[in-house]
Amino acid sequence: MTREHLRPVLQPTADFDWIIGSDEPGAAHRLAEETSWALLDRVRNVADPDVVARVIGLASGPGLGDIAELWARESEHSLAGVLWRLYLLRRAVASDPEGAADLFRRGSEVSVTIDRVVAGAAEPVTTDAISALCDTILRGAFVGDVGAALDRASSYARIMALGAADLADSRDAYDDAHAAQLTTRALRYSKLAHELHGGARRWRDGTLG
Template identity: 70%
Template sequence: MSREHARPILQPTEDFDWIIGSDEPGAAHRLAHETSWALLDRVRSVADPEVVDRVVGIATQEGIDDIAELWSHADARSLAGVLWRLYLLRQVAAVNPAAIADLFSRGLEAAVTIDPVVAGAAEPVTPDSMVDLCTTILRGVYAGDLTAALNRAASYCRLMSLGAAALADDRDAHDDAHAAELTQRSLRYSAFAEELHAAAVRWRDGTLD
């Protein structure tokens, strides 16, 4: 899928600090929009596995800070907002894979939908397999069916939401503060699931900003 928009040169952080902090209405929004589409179009058009690996690998390098500055405030209805959410999921899994694996396993136990099939997690669930899953989902954005990748990410988030809610129930009688934290995490994952599913529909319909 292609879009009619400018293809700017991706600039390092110091070169666009003035834009992020600019008082010009919409400057940051335009930068997020243009860079996200330029990156996606460029990588998908090249279809080079090494290029895809480098772009996906941004989530494990210092480049994640640049992505945050560019895209973290973008609307969930935009490509920039979608990409930020996927990079964030990958980063969270990489930072604390054992905790992510625990929540996901609990989510699988609680699931009564096809989300486990759609998410496609390898069995048994391990910390390494969760990092691999989030990496595979992100790779699918740049080298695969983007609608399928977004729906897969949405299913992943629904399972994580179920897992966090289940653990919150377990903690409720022993640690109210931790239970409340887990409940909020469950709600955030649920919101991500809804946003990513909606983005999949918009991409399919050609209406993703």
């Protein structure tokens, strides 16, 4: 851990709905901050593979909705915000593994950086490989070096941005609507990459909220 933090009991949805909708300034932010640090602390201290698997599995299950209620509004300056962004990357793969694998392959082909190496994708980049990569990155945030996991996620997002931009170029001549959608996706991945890179830096210098 890089800072002192509270360890509240994780509350079920019914117990914190009133806080999410509260008019009290900062109530939702405080809950997001406390739950993110408490979850990270619990997983690290328990070190139970089943617990880790359940936490990772939230990305593809209904539990993601509860996390979204708590963390989706948080900035990249907070632990809740960067963990939420990791879950988003994993959810995108769970929603379309074939499409994600294709974007990563395309991005890797046009990249002139070491991002593919940093991300650590296995060869060949299949749907299973891309899913395993995102699982590994998310798992690393909970049981490994948070900064390293965020760096890997940032590199992964940059590769995906390149892949989406490359696919947009190939579709531009005959499908403007799809090309525009892909361009938007590329910009979103690029923004995520920037935010996750900043999160890694803040984790290391102890300023992640």
